[in-house]
Amino acid sequence: MKKINFYENARKILSNPTVVEAVQKATMHALEKRRQTIARIPDFEELRDKARTAKEEILRDFDGYLEKFKENARKNGFVIHEAGDAREAREIILQIFKERNVKLAVSSKSMTQEEIEINPFLEAHGIKKYETDLGEFIIQIAHQKPSHITAPAIHLTRREIARLFNEKLGMEYTEEPEELTKFARNYLRKKYFEADAGMSGANFLIADTGSFVVVENEGNARMSTTLPPLHVAVTGIEKLIPSIKDLPVFLKILAPSSTGQHQTVYTNIFSQASKDHEVHIVLIENGRRRMLNDPVLREALMCIRCGGCSNVCPIFQLVGGHAYGSVYSGPIGIIWTYAIFGPDVAKELPFASTLCGACYEICPVRINIPRILLELRRRVIERTGGKLEEKALVGLWSQLMTKPVLNKLGFHLASKIQGIFKKDDKLTHLPFVFSNWTKWKDIEPFPGKSFRELWKERKNS
Amino acid sequence: MRVLLFPTCLVDHIKPKIGFDTVKLLEHFGVEVEVPEKPSCCGQIAFNVGYWKDAKEMARAWLDVYDVPGFDYIVAPSGSCVHMIRENYEILFKDEPKTLERVHRIKSKLYEIVEFLTKVLKVKEIPSTFSGKVTYHASCHYLRGLGVKREPKEFLKNLKNADFIPMDLEETCCGFGGLFSIKFPDLSYNMTKRKAESIKNTHADFVTSSDLSCLMNIGGVLSRLGLKIKPVHIVEILAEGLEDEKD
Numbered sequence: 001m002k003k004i005n006f007y008e009n010a011r012k013i014l015s016n017p018t019v020v021e022a023v024q025k026a027t028m029h030a031l032e033k034r035r036q037t038i039a040r041i042p043d044f045e046e047l048r049d050k051a052r053t054a055k056e057e058i059l060r061d062f063d064g065y066l067e068k069f070k071e072n073a074r075k076n077g078f079v080i081h082e083a084g085d086a087r088e089a090r091e092i093i094l095q096i097f098k099e100r101n102v103k104l105a106v107s108s109k110s111m112t113q114e115e116i117e118i119n120p121f122l123e124a125h126g127i128k129k130y131e132t133d134l135g136e137f138i139i140q141i142a143h144q145k146p147s148h149i150t151a152p153a154i155h156l157t158r159r160e161i162a163r164l165f166n167e168k169l170g171m172e173y174t175e176e177p178e179e180l181t182k183f184a185r186n187y188l189r190k191k192y193f194e195a196d197a198g199m200s201g202a203n204f205l206i207a208d209t210g211s212f213v214v215v216e217n218e219g220n221a222r223m224s225t226t227l228p229p230l231h232v233a234v235t236g237i238e239k240l241i242p243s244i245k246d247l248p249v250f251l252k253i254l255a256p257s258s259t260g261q262h263q264t265v266y267t268n269i270f271s272q273a274s275k276d277h278e279v280h281i282v283l284i285e286n287g288r289r290r291m292l293n294d295p296v297l298r299e300a301l302m303c304i305r306c307g308g309c310s311n312v313c314p315i316f317q318l319v320g321g322h323a324y325g326s327v328y329s330g331p332i333g334i335i336w337t338y339a340i341f342g343p344d345v346a347k348e349l350p351f352a353s354t355l356c357g358a359c360y361e362i363c364p365v366r367i368n369i370p371r372i373l374l375e376l377r378r379r380v381i382e383r384t385g386g387k388l389e390e391k392a393l394v395g396l397w398s399q400l401m402t403k404p405v406l407n408k409l410g411f412h413l414a415s416k417i418q419g420i421f422k423k424d425d426k427l428t429h430l431p432f433v434f435s436n437w438t439k440w441k442d443i444e445p446f447p448g449k450s451f452r453e454l455w456k457e458r459k460n461s
Numbered sequence: 462m463r464v465l466l467f468p469t470c471l472v473d474h475i476k477p478k479i480g481f482d483t484v485k486l487l488e489h490f491g492v493e494v495e496v497p498e499k500p501s502c503c504g505q506i507a508f509n510v511g512y513w514k515d516a517k518e519m520a521r522a523w524l525d526v527y528d529v530p531g532f533d534y535i536v537a538p539s540g541s542c543v544h545m546i547r548e549n550y551e552i553l554f555k556d557e558p559k560t561l562e563r564v565h566r567i568k569s570k571l572y573e574i575v576e577f578l579t580k581v582l583k584v585k586e587i588p589s590t591f592s593g594k595v596t597y598h599a600s601c602h603y604l605r606g607l608g609v610k611r612e613p614k615e616f617l618k619n620l621k622n623a624d625f626i627p628m629d630l631e632e633t634c635c636g637f638g639g640l641f642s643i644k645f646p647d648l649s650y651n652m653t654k655r656k657a658e659s660i661k662n663t664h665a666d667f668v669t670s671s672d673l674s675c676l677m678n679i680g681g682v683l684s685r686l687g688l689k690i691k692p693v694h695i696v697e698i699l700a701e702g703l704e705d706e707k708d
């Protein structure tokens with residue numbers, strides 16, 4: 001993967017007001033619904049604590065719980081596969097499909113499948129896979145990538161979707177959401193019955209029962225995974241929770257934090273395979289062990305992918321997920337992208353935040369995202385040395401603040417020469433890196449004397 | 462009670478009035494205030510963009526200036542600088558037990574001004590007046606970092622003659638983010654513009670906050686957009702109508 005140019009991407013998106021508006025509307029709507037919903041869950045904060053504790057327990061003995069899950073899952077008749085990276089995962093899935101002569105597959109929404117880029121790979125091997133989640137389906141026919149971890153088509157307006165359905169699927173042009181949904185549903189319904197295999201992700205892997213959970217709103221996951229004779233679930237190993245007793249806690253926090261619903265419409269718990277319905281679970285490591293062994297990054301493994309931090313992020317609200325150039329977008333996506341795709345690809349991303357902390361505040365499992373971003377920034381600067389002008393600026397400031405003589409001299413000088421950048425008593429066109437500030441913002445001129453100097457004068461007068 | 466004032470680097474060099482108004486408030490409530498001779502910066506500008514070596518240098522110098530005997534408290538007119546020292550110095554000096562000791566010693570004495578007035582001095586109301594319509598921007602590190610939400614707004618509401626009008630995006634970041642605004646100017650501007658619109662919708666004459674950094678950022682855009690709303694620090698509003706003890 002090439003280096004992700006976050007700012008370049010963001011600027012392109014900013015020049016497209018339709019996207020900005022669509023993303024803003026959708027995220028603000030989800031936040032408002034969240035607010036209303038949690039107002040009616042009196043123990044929401046305690047539920048968050050409980051969920052956090054359960055995830056901490058997983059991290060305390062990760063391998064123990066993983067082993068337990070695998071063992072119990074096998075008892076349920078599930079076939080367990082383990083993939084170290086994306087390539088291995090793709091090969092495993094292809095192998096399963098080839099052995100069973102799969103030509104057509106249907107799938108419910110799964111970010112892990114996006115992560116391993118399974119669709120183009122299967123396509124290249126002559127296997128067609130249909131996305132059955134409405135948002136993912138739209139993205140698929142538009143040949144785009146998801147722009148939000150739970151709402152993949154968040155950047156598209158109804159009009160754009162109407163045009164897509166008209167052009168790509170030959171539907172008569174309409175912007176009626178119900179009509180569009182009905183059309184997609186009928187279009188996909190046939191595929192469920194024709195498909196040789198169904199795929200899904202997993203929201204939770206339950207260690208003490210060996211079962212796994214997929215939540216959804218459209219019933220498409222249920223049909224994708226049960227109608228075809230084969231079900232392949234693709235999931236990251238971090239989705240573990242200790243016990244089925246913990247599940248209600250997670251279900252109670254997931255939907256409110258995500259879409260603002262009390263509950264998702266469907267909660268599917270898979271707990272048994274049978275002779276005529278095979279279930280395979282592909283457990284994906286792909287960088288997660290590195291995270292586990294990293295004292296700062298490991299906290300990010302607790303993420304339950306609710307997307308709340310994206311919704312609340314003022315940067316995400318403006319530019320949406322595509323700016324992040326990765327399947328995982330938004331604040332937590334920065335961390336995941338860094339961890340999975342490496343520091344060279346993601347070196348700009350940790351800076352794509354004002355550290356405002358809204359993500360930490362909303363995160364149902366209380367992941368301290370700003371704290372992790374700070375650490376990633378430190379690492380990037382340590383690796384790369386930082387940009388020259390920025391380094392110079394920080395260095396200069398440090399000198400001015402730690403050397404009283406330089407301080408006095410520097411600010412007196414600044415107040416003397418600032419006149420040439422002044423217009424109407426404001427600094428409006430500063431040079432060097434500061435021009436990035438005055439591109440959009442005026443600045444008050446420096447006073448001739450510092451507060452400390454004036455204070456001293458006042459005391460001595 | 463003796464307080465050592467940390468004016469913050471921005472107030473010191475850009476808007477000394479905020480320093481004097483902080484002193485005015487403190488003195489009004491009977492506090493004796495002293496100001497160090499040396500300049501200082503908490504170091505967050507470097508820390509937040511990953512330059513921890515420079516941050517350490519500034520933080521160490523800050524500790525040298527403020528970790529001194531003879532003062533009961535250290536007070537600053539900034540939520541984000543207090544947040545930096547209170548929350549991040551421990552990260553910065555995690556491998557230096559001796560420095561950590563100093564950090565712990567100082568942490569318990571350090572307060573943001575409104576926090577200090579309400580938590581330490583137990584002030585319920587500022588006996589002052591301010592005429593004008595005011596809206597409030599909750600600075601991120603103040604609100605979510607220090608957890609101060611209600612108090613500054615209560616103060617504003619209870620000022621005689623003041624008309625406090627909350628904005629809908631009160632708790633949304635203004636887009637400053639330190640060097641963020643210089644690294645990604647277009648993005649920062651669009652965030653600030655959203656904030657500016659929310660401010661404009663209140664029809665307020667003034668926008669206030671606990672942090673000069675946010676106000677410079679917001680004010681910079683308001684000015685460029687030709688909007689006449691004035692950015693003022695919260696201590697400027699609170700101190701405006703107070704009798705000057707020194708007069």
Ligand code: SF4
Nearest residue numbers: 303304306307309363
């Ligand atoms: S980090 Fe927290 S808020 Fe963000 S997606 Fe994960 S669980 Fe949700």
